[in-house]
Amino acid sequence: MGDQTFPFPIISFEPFLKGGADGKAKVAEQLYDAFHTYGWVYLKDTGISEEEIDNMFKYSKRFFDRPVEEKLKHQVISAAYSQGYTADGAESSDPKGGRSHKECYEHRRFHNDLCPVAGGEDHFREFADEFFQKCLSLATEVLRALCMVLGIPQTYWDDKLAKADPQLRFLRYMSIPKETLEQPGHYRINPHTDYGLCTLLFQDQVGGLEVDRFHDGKFVSATPIRGTCVINVADLLQRLSNDKLRSTRHRVMQPRSDPTADGMLPTRYSTAFFVHPDPATMIVPIVKDGETTPYQPVNAGEWRTMITSRNYGFMWA
Ligand SMILES: O=C(O)CCC(=O)C(=O)O
Numbered sequence: 001m002g003d004q005t006f007p008f009p010i011i012s013f014e015p016f017l018k019g020g021a022d023g024k025a026k027v028a029e030q031l032y033d034a035f036h037t038y039g040w041v042y043l044k045d046t047g048i049s050e051e052e053i054d055n056m057f058k059y060s061k062r063f064f065d066r067p068v069e070e071k072l073k074h075q076v077i078s079a080a081y082s083q084g085y086t087a088d089g090a091e092s093s094d095p096k097g098g099r100s101h102k103e104c105y106e107h108r109r110f111h112n113d114l115c116p117v118a119g120g121e122d123h124f125r126e127f128a129d130e131f132f133q134k135c136l137s138l139a140t141e142v143l144r145a146l147c148m149v150l151g152i153p154q155t156y157w158d159d160k161l162a163k164a165d166p167q168l169r170f171l172r173y174m175s176i177p178k179e180t181l182e183q184p185g186h187y188r189i190n191p192h193t194d195y196g197l198c199t200l201l202f203q204d205q206v207g208g209l210e211v212d213r214f215h216d217g218k219f220v221s222a223t224p225i226r227g228t229c230v231i232n233v234a235d236l237l238q239r240l241s242n243d244k245l246r247s248t249r250h251r252v253m254q255p256r257s258d259p260t261a262d263g264m265l266p267t268r269y270s271t272a273f274f275v276h277p278d279p280a281t282m283i284v285p286i287v288k289d290g291e292t293t294p295y296q297p298v299n300a301g302e303w304r305t306m307i308t309s310r311n312y313g314f315m316w317a
């Protein structure tokens with residue numbers, strides 16, 4: 001299947017942020033349709049500008065350009081506390097043991113001790129706190145929009161997000177030989193679903209992100225579009241919505257458009273914001289009349305620690 005036509009909806013969020021009741025309802029419907037069909041949407045006019053995104057990537061690059069010994073001082077040390085740096089290949093959600101060639105820096109608003117020291121040379125921590133807040137505001141509005149179509153009160157998320165501890169993840173996919181990625185089991189990031197409520201994703205212009213839109217193993221390119229933020233449903237929202245919203249598999253491969261002249265893949269940067277609710281939240285499926293559910297209620301905090309331990313497992317084995 002070629003993807004000449006862009007395979008995902010691009011939705012302006014402005015009518016939700018600034019419009020009246022009709023505008024809000026329309027955006028909520030559009031989001032619901034996209035999340036129901038694909039689990040995946042491109043949002044524009046999010047309130048986070050192109051300049052702010054460019055600036056965020058500058059901070060990210062400066063962080064990853066630090067010497068590896070320094071980055072390792074901030075290494076993630078516990079699953080309940082997934083905060084800090086993971087080096088190339090250190091995290092993988094592939095049950096078959098696939099290798100993901102990336103480095104990450106996870107920033108959270110609580111338990112911040114592993115963060116690079118506040119006021120450091122480029123004020124990375126202060127910057128990350130600020131960007132985190134912008135992402136949290138946007139995510140809160142997106143989740144509120146979904147209340148309108150899921151038939152739950154607008155206030156539903158208030159207590160679940162007040163003490164929520166989402167995760168802002170800066171990623172760098174280092175430049176590696178194209179040949180390396182062509183070996184079986186090697187990825188920039190292996191196919192996976194995210195495991196919080198939803199994820200905001202900002203990507204640079206390199207490309208390579210792919211999505212299994214209809215859960216049939218046929219991945220299509222989620223091409224970068226400047227100034228947009230990709231939003232995807234993750235496992236907890238799928239459970240909560242009793243499968244009405246789909247947590248969609250995705251991966252990062254070599255960009256389809258490329259092969260580089262010297263056989264090296266270009267460095268790629270992306271930044272994800274994984275929206276996890278307050279760890280005390282119970283995720284109880286919303287089951288409408290006449291429906292059944294395959295899901296038991298789960299505690300969001302235990303769920304997160306369980307999956308984080310699995311993904312980072314061997315670091316602490
Ligand atoms: O880098 C990307 O575009 C995707 C990252 C991702 O899927 C993740 O970190 O869960």
Ligand SMILES: [Fe+2]
Binds near residue numbers: 192193250
């Ligand atoms: Fe992901």
